[in-house]
Amino acid sequence: MSRPHALISGASIAGPALAFWLSRYGWDTTVVERAPEFRTGGQNIDIRGAAREVLRRAGLEDAVREGTTGELGTRFLGSNGVTVAEFPASKSDTESATAELEILRGDLSRIFVDAGEGHTEYLYGDRITALNDTGTEVIVSFENAADRSFDLVVAADGIGSSTRRLIVEDGVAIRSIGMEMTYLTIPRTDSDTDWWRWYNEPGGLAVTLRPDRHGTTRAVLTSIIYNPSQDTRAGGERRTPQQQKEHLRSQFRDVGWEAPRVLAALDDATDMYFESIGQVRAETWSKGRSVLLGDSAWCASPVSGMGTSLSIVGAYVLAGELASHTDHRDAFAGYERIMRPYVETAQQLPPGVPRVANPRSRIGLEAFRLGLRIAASRPAKKMGAQLFSPPADKIDLPNYGHLERAAR
Numbered sequence: 001m002s003r004p005h006a007l008i009s010g011a012s013i014a015g016p017a018l019a020f021w022l023s024r025y026g027w028d029t030t031v032v033e034r035a036p037e038f039r040t041g042g043q044n045i046d047i048r049g050a051a052r053e054v055l056r057r058a059g060l061e062d063a064v065r066e067g068t069t070g071e072l073g074t075r076f077l078g079s080n081g082v083t084v085a086e087f088p089a090s091k092s093d094t095e096s097a098t099a100e101l102e103i104l105r106g107d108l109s110r111i112f113v114d115a116g117e118g119h120t121e122y123l124y125g126d127r128i129t130a131l132n133d134t135g136t137e138v139i140v141s142f143e144n145a146a147d148r149s150f151d152l153v154v155a156a157d158g159i160g161s162s163t164r165r166l167i168v169e170d171g172v173a174i175r176s177i178g179m180e181m182t183y184l185t186i187p188r189t190d191s192d193t194d195w196w197r198w199y200n201e202p203g204g205l206a207v208t209l210r211p212d213r214h215g216t217t218r219a220v221l222t223s224i225i226y227n228p229s230q231d232t233r234a235g236g237e238r239r240t241p242q243q244q245k246e247h248l249r250s251q252f253r254d255v256g257w258e259a260p261r262v263l264a265a266l267d268d269a270t271d272m273y274f275e276s277i278g279q280v281r282a283e284t285w286s287k288g289r290s291v292l293l294g295d296s297a298w299c300a301s302p303v304s305g306m307g308t309s310l311s312i313v314g315a316y317v318l319a320g321e322l323a324s325h326t327d328h329r330d331a332f333a334g335y336e337r338i339m340r341p342y343v344e345t346a347q348q349l350p351p352g353v354p355r356v357a358n359p360r361s362r363i364g365l366e367a368f369r370l371g372l373r374i375a376a377s378r379p380a381k382k383m384g385a386q387l388f389s390p391p392a393d394k395i396d397l398p399n400y401g402h403l404e405r406a407a408r
């Protein structure tokens with residue numbers, strides 16, 4: 001009998017993680033990625049709770065631990081750039097903004113891609129343009145490659161997934177959270193430290209700088225969107241990368257601390273990644289022989305602290321259910337039954353997020369800083385930890401170990 005073959009769209013976290021697990025269960029896998037080559041961008045992402053257990057089962061925990069950024073913790077800065085509150089990195093993965101297992105998104109993606117080497121075919125610079133589900137196979141058309149047929153198709157191509165639109169036309173809502181984030185890598189300077197430094201300015205603006213292990217610094221410019229016409233996620237006008245740079249220059253023109261340095265680095269940034277923050281709610285995650293995974297299915301947003309953990313766990317569960325059932329419909333049903341409650345819990349953001357951490361007025365900002373000082377003080381530390389406690393363990397993780405093939 002020939003090996004089943006899955007086509008996965010998206011080579012970030014969910015896609016390569018799924019390919020890794022499926023190949024362990026005896027599947028052939030092809031991953032198609034829109035970008036012309038492997039994407040290195042992004043900054044620290046957390047791996048928490050059940051996702052850590054999945055890495056352990058994958059035998060990849062040590063590789064991830066070796067790739068962590070070594071961040072010491074989070075420092076919130078006052079208007080003069082001096083620390084007003086400090087939260088050291090935690091040994092637990094739920095007690096601090098800096099989790100014990102924090103790795104750059106690109107480094108984690110690379111670990112999954114490398115771990116699947118020899119088992120997975122990667123097609124860069126292409127994308128799916130049409131799906132024809134005959135009931136026994138899916139005939140796939142690509143923008144560049146010739147048509148091919150697969151047993152299953154998986155959309156793991158992020159919040160804006162165009163493959164999702166080819167699978168489930170209705171019942172998908174993308175809720176804007178009213179915030180934009182632009183990520184870029186900038187040269188490291190002597191003023192940089194191994195702390196995550198977080199600077200707010202009234203008007204809902206923030207600049208953060210984080211260390212990495214490549215001798216550079218990861219910067220993020222965050223802004224709350226008060227004017228709905230500027231909300232690209234909620235239907236506002238989309239911007240090209242060049243327009244986004246101009247937009248940031250005007251938005252952050254009068255912002256202090258290291259903002260001028262980050263703005264000056266925009267032109268040379270080769271990995272700028274811009275995201276209008278939102279959450280995906282899809283009534284169903286599959287249709288016929290195609291299924292959604294990761295941000296494409298359920299994006300909880302970066303402010304949930306759970307985006308990558310959900311993708312790692314979701315890939316593990318989807319692969320395990322496919323290996324456990326001969327009929328893909330049973331597998332998709334099992335996947336959804338196990339993942340949906342976990343996803344829904346992760347999507348519940350604490351009240352006031354994200355505006356509470358990005359105040360609009362000067363008085364609001366002073367109140368935020370006072371709150372941080374109290375939260376960082378010894379007696380309140382435990383309470384403060386609650387602020388940083390995503391529901392990473394709220395899943396009864398199945399164990400599919402018995403399904404692994406000894407020889408891949």
Ligand SMILES: Cc1cc2nc3c(=O)[nH]c(=O)nc-3n(C[C@H](O)[C@H](O)[C@H](O)COP(=O)(O)OP(=O)(O)OC[C@H]3O[C@@H](n4cnc5c(N)ncnc54)[C@H](O)[C@@H]3O)c2cc1C
Pocket residue numbers: 009010011012013014015032033034035039040041042043044045105126127128156157158159160161162163183273293294295296301302307308311
């Ligand atoms: C470059 C980059 C940087 C990021 N940086 C951060 C960060 O710093 N912090 C954070 O919290 N989250 C970041 N994210 C998002 C984070 O990776 C996800 O929220 C989470 O890990 C879930 O991953 P995912 O694999 O489901 O989706 P994503 O990580 O969004 O990956 C989707 C992948 O699909 C590709 N793609 C999109 N459309 C198509 C298409 N039509 N055909 C084929 N491929 C397609 C994209 O290029 C991307 O590689 C980043 C994502 C990317 C792509």
